Amino acid sequence: MPSIRIVTHIYAPIERVFDLSRSIDLHISSTSKSQEKAIAGRTTGLIELGESVTWEAKHLGVRQRLTTTITAFSRPNTFTDEMTKGIFKSMIHRHDFQSVANGILMTDAFIFESPFGFVGRLFNRVYLTNYMKRFLIERNEMIREVAESDEWKKHLNQGLDKL
Numbered sequence: 651m652p653s654i655r656i657v658t659h660i661y662a663p664i665e666r667v668f669d670l671s672r673s674i675d676l677h678i679s680s681t682s683k684s685q686e687k688a689i690a691g692r693t694t695g696l697i698e699l700g701e702s703v704t705w706e707a708k709h710l711g712v713r714q715r716l717t718t719t720i721t722a723f724s725r726p727n728t729f730t731d732e733m734t735k736g737i738f739k740s741m742i743h744r745h746d747f748q749s750v751a752n753g754i755l756m757t758d759a760f761i762f763e764s765p766f767g768f769v770g771r772l773f774n775r776v777y778l779t780n781y782m783k784r785f786l787i788e789r790n791e792m793i794r795e796v797a798e799s800d801e802w803k804k805h806l807n808q809g810l811d812k813l
Contacts, residue, residue: 651740652779654760658790661753662797668726668747669806670793671756672697676805680792684708684785691717696806699723702734710781718743739763739770756793758786 660667670676673696674688688694690704697703697720704717716736723729726747733741744759760782764770796802 651761651763652774652782654758654779654783654786656758656760656783656786656790658756658758658794659750659753660756660794660797662802664747664749664754665726666802666806667754667756667793667797668729668745669696670797670802671745671747672720672729673805674703676793676796677789679805680789681707681785683788689715697731699729704735716741737765739765756790758790760786 674692674694678686678688684707686705686707688703689706691702692698693703699720699722702717702719704715706713706715708714714737716738717734718731718736718741719734721730721732722744728744728746730742730744732743739762741760741762743761746757746759748755748757762782764774764778766773796805
């Protein structure tokens with residue numbers, strides 16, 4: 651199974667970055683290229699343990715749907731979302747947050763398996779792993795930009811402005 655690991659250094663409080671990472675609204679903003687939208691389950695706000703969201707997006711020229719559920723959650727250190735329905739044979743995305751000097755390290759571990767046996771594995775090597783890595787890097791860059799500016803306030807509920 652392909653595995654992608656991305657570490658992003660962000661100069662912001664850990665709680666802010668954790669919450670931005672689970673914001674449905676920020677996710678939609680960060681994936682405008684694929685026209686991603688939340689169409690079922692939690693469709694706005696901050697996703698919580700046990701909640702699901704169904705995403706509809708256009709990837710590789712094909713409109714697709716993917717449902718994920720938050721299966722592990724420990725604010726502000728980690729959460730995991732797992733695919734329950736979608737194009738992958740399996741998909742697990744773990745998000746870890748660690749305080750360091752001047753900010754936090756946000757680490758994504760994305761593990762997936764494509765269907766279609768040998769053809770799926772070949773497609774992973776030739777294209778899909780790099781496509782998913784670029785997708786995650788772009789999303790993390792937006793999280794970083796929002797977390798390090800005042801824009802984060804637009805994506806988090808009132809009362810969190812002290813983060």
